[in-house]
Amino acid sequence: MNKTSIKLPPIATLGPFIALLLACLFFATQSERFLSTQNFSLILQQVMVVGVIAIGQSLIILTAGIDLSCGMVMALGSVVMTKIAADYGLPAPAAIACGIAVTTLFGLVNGLLVTKVKLPPFIVTLGTLNIAFAATQLYSKSQTVTDIPDGMTLLGNTFHVGDTAIVYGAVLMLALYLLTWFALRETKPGRHVYAVGNNPEATRLTGIATDKVLLSVYVIAGVFYGIASLLSVARTGAGDPNAGQTENLDAITAVVLGGTSLFGGRGIVLGTLVGALIVGVFRNGLTLMGVSSVYQILVTGILVILAVATDQLSRKGAR
Template sequence: MQAFEAVLEKRDTSVADFDVRAKTPLQRLQHFLHANPTAVPAIVLLLGILAFSLIAGGRFLSAFNLSLVLQQVTIICVIGVAQTLIVITAGIDLSVGAIMVLCSVVMGKLAVMAGVPAPLAFAAGVAVGGACGALNGALVTRLKLPPFIVTLGTWSIFFALNLWYSASETIRSQDVGKEAPFLQWLGTSVDAFGARLTAGSFFMLVLVAAVWFVLNRTAFGRHLYAVGDDPDAARLAGIRTGRVLFLVYVAAGVICALGAWTLIGRIGSISPQAGQTANLDSVVAVVIGGASLFGGRGSIIGTLFGALIVGVFRNGLALSGVEALWQEFTVGCLIIVAVALDQWIRKVSA
């Protein structure tokens, strides 16, 4: 026997096995949640409503209270939409709240103090929001700086500009209503069947629907997910990743300006100190809504559910007599659970 023949006799004779093994129920659940990112927040929202309807009774399920929850989450949801666009690209924007307040101050100062027609003042505020987003986008795409560091820095810049331009003065609701009622239009309320619905709530739903269409029915939306999932592969596929990222930050800035309009309608007045928790609240809504902080995964509907979950839990706990301290404690626990669940779901694609 030749030497090479002796070696061949010791070869591995096993063959590849391509049989599909049956998944366990837990694995099937994991795959289902990976394919349907809005399923978890939808289930949590339904369970929250059911739980607080049993704990707080009819007060929670009353039409007026449910419409109040919808009003309370309007600003969080609008800013959350802007944050969702950034998070899908594997970034984060810590300046959304500062942009929103700066735009509201610009609108108010021009319309109330300078006598500029309210629609033009509104347009100027939207332009400022777009410019702020463009600055963030340019720093991220041109200088290749991390979004977290960039937006942390611009948050301080925009907040300082806000205090300087407003002189730390609040424009009263009466003055806004007298000189620029257009800016308060989203605060217009309509009573129906015991519920009080505002124009801002309807505007929020229209915005969510419009952004959902862009993300799911346009090439730009597909490019956005591709850039967030794997920027190198997206670049090799011919997607101009830098252009997509820049436009996303500009769009986020414009949406923050629309959030400023919503903020004015909600509180009536224009304060440079308003919306101080908007940055955190927007991240909370996005994370609880099922978006992945690693990019490439998330939905606008999920963000809407996330904002509603925060509103339902805070409202339900308040009606149950729980102190505000423990309300924030509960929201913090929800964030940790949402991130842990996202890590588990991501193992499907690992």
């Protein structure tokens, strides 16, 4: 076998980076504004909420699960933290903690239903999606919460690098990706996540408590949804009960485009960041070109199908 081919990263790892590079090169030829640092900062700001949700989604998909409730759980968390602050006058840290506690609780419920009741993740999270949606609408009375303390919007503020304004929330998103990447790559619990997704029965026979791994993954994902709730509030300055209705599919799209296998056990979380950026670049570039949002959705759908097809073909080739 050719030694050079052994050293090359697999196409599932290189593919997302190549796709992102090609997309940037294409849109650079279509709009003079695309390559500006201000525009790249805007793209980061636009993807930071979905990007953080996608970290939690990545952990779940690595275990061969899926979470359809993530977007609505995020919306519920944002409404809870803003409404508690507005109605009871709690300081921002306490209100934020309440919102994250609610999203973490949903993660715990999802995990318990998957591990203890042995329900399929798709069915479980489809149910909790509807529960979270109803709870959000009932608790907020379908009204946007705007009377919030300044401390809840700090991550929406910017700092300048040269002439470019960068949002603190985008920096937090990047830091969370690096932290998760390190944990998955360099720690024993992180390697257990991959093992469970690759072959849960073989992993169990080695003495690893697979149910504990799965439960912890869903709980940690809930924490990430809570952080995304805060970023959503920081970006919009409000708790919006109508948010989160497409973020679940956007997060799954980012994970799939980033090269993580829907069958579990394969992928890197930094690829998910690239996947989120691919979606952000396409939407931003097509907007600069004056293309209708309908076509932006169409392109995203095509990209997802291509990514899943590539994953399926690579799995067959590995057999």
